[in-house]
Amino acid sequence: MKQNEPFSVLYQDDDMIVVNKASGLLVAADRWDPDAPRLDLAVTKALFGDSDAEPVEASPTDAEPTQAPGEATQDADGDAEGDAEGEAVRESRGPARRHRIYAVHRIDKDTSGIVIYAKTEAAHRALSMAFEKREVHKTYHALAYGRPVWDETEVNEPLRADGDLKHRTVRDKRRGKESTTLLRNIGPCGKYCWIEAKPVTGRTHQIRVHLQLSGLPIACDPLYGDGQPLFLSAIKRSWRGDAFAERPLLDRLALHAWRIELAHPITGEPMVVTAPYPRDLESTRKQLKKIYKTDPLEGTEESADED
Secondary structure (H helix, E strand, C coil): CCCCCCEEEEEECCCEEEEEECCCCECCCCCCCCCCCEHHHHHHHHHHCCCCCEEECCCCCCCCCCCCCCCCCCCECECCCCCHHHHHHHHHCCCCCCCEEEECCCCCCCCEEEEEEECCHHHHHHHHHHHHCCCCEEEEEEEEECCCCCCEEEEECCEECCCCCCCCCEECCCCCECCEEEEEEEEEECCEEEEEEEECCCCCCHHHHHHHHCCCCECCCCCCCCCCCECHHHCCCCCCCCCCCCCCCECCCCEEEEEEEEECCCCCCEEEEECCCCHHHHHHHHHHHHHHCCCCCCCCHHHHCCC
16 A cells, blocks of 8 residues: 555455555544544545445444544554444435445554445444454554563453543543453564554553553554654664654554454355555564564565565
8 A cells, every 4th residue: 555545445345345544544534533534435435436425434322432632443442343233224214325335343543454344234234243242353563662571461451431631541440441452572673562462342542552551652652652753763773864854764653453354244254354564664664674683474475575
């Protein structure tokens, strides 16, 4: 996916479309940021042109409502799972529209990676139920600041959305919802590390908060980290460039929804879809691999293509 493209298509048939979202796009409408660029509108236009097509949002009773200003959210740190089936039923009672897509989950505005939309009400119901029953398995890659002492760990910290003046998700032992993330230490990169994260539950900003609580804030995270961009000069000792002209390797949240495993909503056939890194994250990966020999894509087709 080129840096200036809002998305690329990873898989598509008559029932669903799976896309690789660029960072900076809302998955659906956000009351906190109504003028932000939206992925659902871009996908709808690409599929149907300038017709009367319109996206259908997930139900407002979904488990993960949008919370933070500028954040669309909830699959980067968990999916917006809930009564999307009810939304499809309600929509079916109204005037029939031929051209539409149905949101079944969300990821954060600043997260890149996999997003699924249904094309039919039947697929919408099936996918929504699969997310609600936790039958969809998601894998994220994050570049985090710090060095974990574990190879694998399970984080169980109850979380409450919109918990402070910055509208962040916070740990709340009394009022927070059960939240679980499986973490694997892929390997160190100097003062950073690559982390594989698999959210079991779907809370707002779950991965970001669980990593921050583990002492491993995600690089360039403005809400749960220092938000500072990552420069090559900060990681390469032999760097001899112009400090005033240097551009950052990465200046957005270093979190990517890399892989998703699920059953096809109509046929039931198992599906595994992976999303290539966007250009900024891919450049960062290659530089870190060259310097520290750690590669989050080691053993995958993407890494094999480089050898």
